[in-house]
Amino acid sequence: MAHILYNAWDSLYKEPFGAVKIGHEVVWRIQIFPDENEEIHYVNLILTKDGEEDVPYALENLNHDGLYQVKLQIGTAGLYFYHFEIETSYGRSYLEKRQGGIAQQVSSQSDLLRFQLTCFDEEVPSPKWYRQGVIYQIFPDRFANGLPNGEVQGRKPNSFIYGTTADKPYYIRDKNNEIVRWDFYGGNLKGILKKLPYLEELGVTTIYLNPIFLSRSNHHYDTADFLKIDPMIGNEDDLKELITEMHKKNMHLILDGVFNHVGKESIYFNASGSYGKNVGAAQSKESPYYSWFDFIHYPDDYKSWWGIKDLPVIDKDNPEYQKFIYGDSNRSVLSKWNNFGIDGWRLDVADELPMNFLRGIRKNLDSHHKQVMIGEVWEDASNKIAYDERRQYTVGDNLTGVMGYPTRIFVMDLLESVKSSQDIKKYCNKYLQLQENYPRDFWLNTLNNIGTHDTQRIKTVLHNDDNKVIQAFRTLFNLPGVPCIYYGDEVGVEGDADPDNRRFFPWGQEKSSRIIQEVKKLVDRRKKNILLQEGRLGFVIARGSHCPALAIVRYDDQGNSVYNWLNLTQYKQIILPENCEYLCLPQNIQQKFQHELTLDSWEYKVI
Template sequence: QPVQEADLWLTKLNEDPVAYPMNYNDETQKYETQVRVGSSGLYNYYFAIKQNNQMFYVDQGLFGQGRLRQDDHNLKQYQLICYERKVPQVDWYDQGVVYQIFPDRFANGNPYGEVTGRKKNSFLYATEEDTPYYIKNSRGEITRWDFFGGNLAGIRKKLPYLKKLGVNTIYLNPIFLATSNHRYDTVDYMKIDPMLGDEDDLRGLIHDLHQNGMHLLLDGVFNHVGQESIYFQEAIKDKSSHYYSWFNFINYPEKYQSWWGVSSLPEVNKSNPEYQDFIYGDHGVLAKWMKDQVDGWRLDVADELPMDFLRNIRNRLMKENCQVMIGEVWEDASDKFVNSEYRPYTFGDNLTGVMNYPVRNFIVGLLTSENSDAEIALMNKLALLVEHYPTNFLRNCLNNIGTHDTVRIKTALQNDEKLVLLAFGLMFMLPGVPCIYYGDEAGLIGDKDPDNRRFFPWGRESRSLIAQVSKWINVRKQNPVLVKSKIGFLHIATGINAIVRYDEKVIMVYCINKNKAETVLAKENFAFYCLPKTIAEEVAAELDQTKLSGEDSILRKIPRKANIG
């Protein structure tokens, strides 16, 4: 029966839906319409079709395929982001590879391993091989912080290792004066923690990085401070202190708003103009450290910072000619809500990218799944993320297979180093900037915090794994298609899957077999997703009848035979 009506129903967040009639195009043999939205925002849409006086609805099925429905209840609508402006693409960043360092746990560069700036009521481990642990009281509060003695001088001393590995950017967990080893409990934003060194050590590190064509990202913790911070201590001593208004006291001075109720992390009032000026004013924290030519920032718990606060941080960094501002957001950042308020992170006027934890979820899930349905569902979820993010924002996201907040990748994969290598390969194949958590490339293990923060295993590294990770870094450097291209997926059987990246000139396909047994790839078993037919055919021709060993992979680079639009 002929279609009587076809409409696109478009809804902007917090506004009423609007219907746009669609007309049949004889040339394309499709129903089409043009929509011009009036402003940036989060939009959702679906299609309504009238045929034989009966209504049908088309919403989003697997991998974006249209799904025909006979009712409009609980439609899974398509999502569309209209953003303010493109986030900048910084070549050294989006074409590079980042290496995350937890400063206390990487290397000690002092003569004879001396530990300087020791803290009261803390303890030092006897050897670098010791396993981290916490000393807690009956309430579960940490009473003595533990340290290994890693410092900025140690990082500087190990730059030859990092350069040989191939990374071009270091991301440091917090380095400002604090009480704990993680330093997310800032005591003084204007001072380097003396256990790590001083400002000269930071300048020396930055100088050496830049001399080697490398860059530095610092961790900004602006949602909360430490209980021992100079700001909070002044506030609880005297209500007349100008720091008093920086905090939200419930029952002064004992009870106050803190990060997730953790009393050692008093939350700062980000709407306080004085605090705002202190962070991003002309003489504030960001301005001070940017004078030392820091290259970018990662913002801790960005989803707890008000949007105007984020925008003003971005404005300050732009004034300092700094274009990299990555936020800690664990979910899909395109449709994130905090306290029922939409957070427009992808609009281009605040964050330039986020910590891409969904990538880790995809990789670990794919390597530990037990059935095809679960693997296809993981691919679909990642495909949605790729579709939701503006292109430049996606390319700026910091991909990881582990951080200081997750179980080590080797531990997550049952200490199977072959699977760890597959995990690295998947990370390097996906859109975004790969970020290696220190020691993961060396085979370091570790369960939940604090076990995932062991000291780097100098002298006990997995040389073979380091060599393979270094090869992957070189593959990315030599193949722009892994930076600027489209992505598709291939499922062959349980445990056998592939990532496909392609542009107008080349296709790269990475196929993994996480199973123990060898397999022979047969094109009749290939199920392609999010790929044009021509690309799928070329990949199928390349891989058909290829032997793939157990817990192994193949990487193929295929020159294009046919261009696509």
């Protein structure tokens, strides 16, 4: 039986690498080494657009080195899958995808693991301030209070204020596990304004704020009024002042948009009637908001987000709701806050928002010259299926990028799950799959994190080991995408799952933190190195005496590169080039590592 080779990550076999723009030529080649008496009858590429029929394309024999080739131009955007079919005098076989870009020859076409090809309409470049910057995520109630003597403004009924900012967050729940009294510390926009010098010294260029609009809770994902800032957080003048001062410092602001659901005590739903008896969908079927919601048994049984009755889901296909959020270029929710001078949006639960809704948001943002539109998608956004629909996030007409939760998983795997070089290879190949599946700009626009308000704190995940936390930050800052620091992670704040991961910032601790000093160096280096902002990604895996070491390699098409070596253990490592394995790196970049390298305990070395 013929020996057949294909590697989607090697330019010998596929050009260009990864996703392609419509109308651009794609070249596929496979290499066949038949047995002495074996004849090749045909070689086909089987290409399938998602949801459509297979289409075979014959590969031409190039008559050298066993190479067969086909060239195609993809005419429509979308998701494509492919494999190869080869028939010889010995029978028929197939090439399917295995780990990394490498193909494996199999004899049956049942349950083939096919390669993916993403085809997009347009790239989605982002402004330099976004891609070349560093983001800092702030949970407004938990960062800083800028009022005199720490006064808490806009206190809410049936809530409580913590006695000190050192108190740990705690939920008071009833027998049905519903939160009955929300807890607050009193962080606000004035506090963020007051701490801008701290963020500037850290090197932060963009602040991403969790929701700031009127709501009942401390997290504000239960919006009560999209057009009002929650008085505990501040007012419109506070927001304007913050934006003005940030722009003076060449800093930018991204707001969190929560458009899938609202709070049951919102003006739109008004479950308890606090806005009046005839206001809101739950109070009157004559309400202008009634058609926004899906009632099963009016008024108490309704569709809610993940069954959480506090969060009624809105019908995003409702024309009036669409107009309210983005359709009116002057008076919509987006238009109001865009006109304040904010610089972009992060969209909560983007996979709950229909594609036409996302495109409507994109159109509104374009009209206000706002390019940054980041979606909360936890998985590979190129092939995500939500509610039985393949989502086309990467084709170029909606999201700029997504939250980089796979980056967090990758970092945790490296620092917590690696036992051998094969483990590292598995995790690196899985991560590199994103680079293959995403259009280049979309990939570089990913908002990467190692912690958010929805996850355990990175220091807690890594068992309070500062060495590991520092290596986690080093990994984050060397990967493609824009690094985002979750407030407090840079000073070693701990925290388990929500609400523990939302502690108040421990002001004073930043002066003695070993972690923050390393983060400042990483921020400064990333700002100065274009390869860390724009470069392609590959890995070098080396087998050390105790555990493999890893190099994160960033490079460009001109042959420039930087090797970022990480010792992931407490043991000294001696790295020999002959013991290295290279992933997704062209030959000219591989050749740049030719000498023995020594890494001390937890050392980070750039070559």
